[in-house]
Amino acid sequence: MLSVLLALAIAAVPGERLDYGLRYGPVPLGTLVLETLEPETVGTTECWHFRADLELTRSFSWLFWANYRLESWCRASDMVTLRSYKRTREPNYRAEWSADFDLDRSVVRYSGGETIPVQTDARDLLTTWYYFRTLPMLIGDTVRTALHVDRRNYQLVAVARAAKTVSTPAGVFDCIAVVPNAGGPLGTVYLSDDKERIPVSIRTRVGGLIVSALLRSVSYEEE
Numbered sequence: 001m002l003s004v005l006l007a008l009a010i011a012a013v014p015g016e017r018l019d020y021g022l023r024y025g026p027v028p029l030g031t032l033v034l035e036t037l038e039p040e041t042v043g044t045t046e047c048w049h050f051r052a053d054l055e056l057t058r059s060f061s062w063l064f065w066a067n068y069r070l071e072s073w074c075r076a077s078d079m080v081t082l083r084s085y086k087r088t089r090e091p092n093y094r095a096e097w098s099a100d101f102d103l104d105r106s107v108v109r110y111s112g113g114e115t116i117p118v119q120t121d122a123r124d125l126l127t128t129w130y131y132f133r134t135l136p137m138l139i140g141d142t143v144r145t146a147l148h149v150d151r152r153n154y155q156l157v158a159v160a161r162a163a164k165t166v167s168t169p170a171g172v173f174d175c176i177a178v179v180p181n182a183g184g185p186l187g188t189v190y191l192s193d194d195k196e197r198i199p200v201s202i203r204t205r206v207g208g209l210i211v212s213a214l215l216r217s218v219s220y221e222e223e
Contacts, residue, residue: 013036013220014036014037014038014039014221015036015220015221016035016036016218016219016220016221017033017034017035017036017217017218017219017220017221018033018034018035018198018199018215018217018218019031019032019033019215019216019217019218019219020032020033020034020202020213020214020215020216021169021213021214021216022054022056022211022212022213023211023212023214024210024211024212028057029056029057029211030054030055030056030057031053031054031055031057032052032053032054032055032202032213033052033053033054034050034051034052034126034129034199035050035051035052035053036048036049036050036130037049037050037051039076040073042073042082042083043082045075045076045082046075046076046077047073047074047075047076047082047083048073048074048075048076048079048130049071049072049073050071050072050074050126050127050130051069051070051071051126052068052069052070052071052126053067053068053069054066054067054068054069054070055067055068065090065091066088066089066090066091067087067088067089068086068087068088068089069085069086069087070084070085070086070124070125070126071084071085071086071126072084072085072124072126072127074123074124074127074130074131078121079123079127079130079131079134080101080103080120080121080122080123080127081101081122081123081124081127081148082100082101082103083098083099083100083101084098084099084101084124084126084127085097085098085099086150097110097111097112098110098111099111099124101118101122101148103120106118106119106120108122108148108151110151114151116148116151116153117153118146118148118153119146119153121145121146122145122146122147122148122153123145123146123147123148124147124148124149125147125149125185125186128145128147128156128186129189129199129202131145132158132178132189132191132197132199133191133196133197133198133199134197135197137160137176137178137191138160139160139161139162139163139176140159140160141159141160142157142158142159142160143156143157143158143159143160143178144156144157144158147184147185147186149185150185152185154183154184154185154186156180156181156184156186157180157181158178158179158180158181158186159178159179160176160177160178160179161176161177161178161179162177163175163176163193164176164177164190166190166200166201168200168201168214168215168216169214169215169216169217170200170215170216170217170218173190173192173193173198173200173215174192174193174194175190175191175192175193175200175201176190176191176193177189177190178190178191185204186204187202187203187204187210188202188203189201189202189203190202198215198218199215200214200215201213201214201215
């Protein structure tokens, strides 16, 4: 249990900000910012609070532009999601919703009124990125977790692949690639091969495009 708590402390540092540049192949698309906010409580449960802001810039508007915000609140003890939030801004589409994970009844209740069955250990997309950072993965290890994203359930199976050197604007990192099974919403995540396990690069799908996020900087809010 102590090793788990130490890993959680490393993976979730309030004030941490990870800044990424987004690219579609060689073409710059926009930015992604991942932030660890101050812990909060959901009901009486202490939770980590994460936020992601993804922007496809208007300079690329001849194809597509958009802005997305994701937030998640997960139990500090095991990083199982208790609440999530998504805001979408696209040229012809606007949406905003929140979802409460009722683990006692194994359902997710959306702000629009939908109630969807879910496993009691399910995680949302944003929490899963941070959850990977807590795992002492070795090459060949397999991670299995229930995933709930945009009203759909998945059984995520991800394998830690051989170490790879990844070059980013923030520097060159030795990384472990966490590669998910096909058909899910989670892209490949390259984690720094050290105790911080920073997501150095993330490949994911946005608006029908395969977009790569490359780390530009890591900063911490001063107290």
